[in-house]
Amino acid sequence: AQKVTQAQTEISVVEKEDVTLDCVYETRDTTYYLFWYKQPPSGELVFLIRRNSFDEQNEISGRYSWNFQKSTSSFNFTITASQVVDSAVYFCALSGVSTKTSYDKVIFGPGTSLSVIP
Amino acid sequence: NAGVTQTPKFRILKIGQSMTLQCTQDMNHNYMYWYRQDPGMGLKLIYYSVGAGITDKGEVPNGYNVSRSTTEDFPLRLELAAPSQTSVYFCASSYVGVPREQYFGPGTRLTVT
Secondary structure (H helix, E strand, O other): EEEEEEOOEEEEEEEEOOEEEOOOEEOOOOOOOEEEEEOOOOOOOEEEEEEOOOOOOEEOOOOEEEEEEEHHHEEEEEEOOOOOOHHHEEEEEEEOOOOOOOOOEEEEEEOEEEEEEE | OEEEEEEOOOOEEOOOOOOEEEEEEEEEOOEEEEEEEOOOOOOEEEEEEEEEEEEEOOOOOOEEOOOOOOOEEOOEOOOOOHHHHHHHEEEEEOOOOOOOOOOOOOOEEEEEE
C-alpha cells in the first residue's frame, strides 16, 4: 500500500530562519512520482515540484530546495530565509505508475502547517 | 486565463438536502478530479474522470455522483446531504493524468447541519 507521512503537524519559525518540512513515503512501486503542493491561507493548492523515482538529484528553486533520498524514502523540502508569505500548509504527495489502468491515484500526506512570524 | 473555477465558494445545507458543486476548467485538460479536504487529513479523492463521458470512483465516493458531458465541466452532486459531508471540496484538472501536476480550483466550503 502507498502512504505518505508528514510527521510535523505545525511548525512556527521566525522570519529569515531556515525550515525543513519532512516527508516520508511508502510504496512498492519501482517507478513513482513525488510532489509538493502549497496551500496558502486563500485555500487554493499550488503545485511546487514533481520528482520521479529515478532522479535523486537535489533541486533548488530560489529559496526552495528539495532533498530526495530513496534510501530513506524521504523527500524533504527546505525553505531558506523564510518569509511571512511562506506561511501556508504544505502537502507532500505520491503517485505510482500503473500499466494496468489509465489513472494512477495520488496519495496526499496530511500536510504541515507552517507559520512564519515577522 | 481562469484555470479551474468552482462555484459556489460557500454553502450551508440542511440534512437531507441535495446540491451540485460546479467545476469548470479552460485548459483543455483530459483529467479532472474531485477531492474533499478534512482538517488534518490531507485530500481524499471522491471521483475522477479521464475524459468526457468517462468517470470512476475514488477513495470516498459514497453519497456523491458525478457526470462529465464536456471536457470543460465536471459537476459533483451531493444527494441527501449528511453532516459527515461537511468539508472543503476541491476540483482539480491535469493534462494526460498523473503523474502530471494537478491544477486546483479555489475550493467550496460546505457545511451540513
